[in-house]
Amino acid sequence: MRVSADRTVCVGAGMCALNAPGVFDQDDDGLVLVLRSAPEGEDEPAAREAGHLCPSGAIQISDQAASD
Structure with a gap:
């Protein structure tokens, strides 16, 4: 699993x-x-739940390993 976030679209809701x-x-x-x-x-x-709850879609969840 790999987690990333796009801070340019983050609205600061804090759900993550x-x-x-x-x-x-x-x-x-x-x-x-x-x-x-x-x-x-x-x-x-x-982390997956946080990605689903993010109101701006700033969080991306990938099933690839972080080293891939």
């Missing part, structure tokens, strides 16, 4: 950081920060 705090955070302006681009274990389903 609330649902997957081990994977996402927000900067001082409220924009998404990816803490772990290759989450594992319990962070995987949380």
Whole structure:
């Protein structure tokens, strides 16, 4: 699994950081920060849920490994 985020479309809703705090955070302006681009274990389903809940579509989830 690979996680990325497009900060140019982020609206700062914070759903990502609330649902997957081990994977996402927000900067001082409220924009998404990816803490772990290759989450594992319990962070995987949380990251997927955060991607589904993102109102701006800023979060992308890929099933490719981070090294691919």
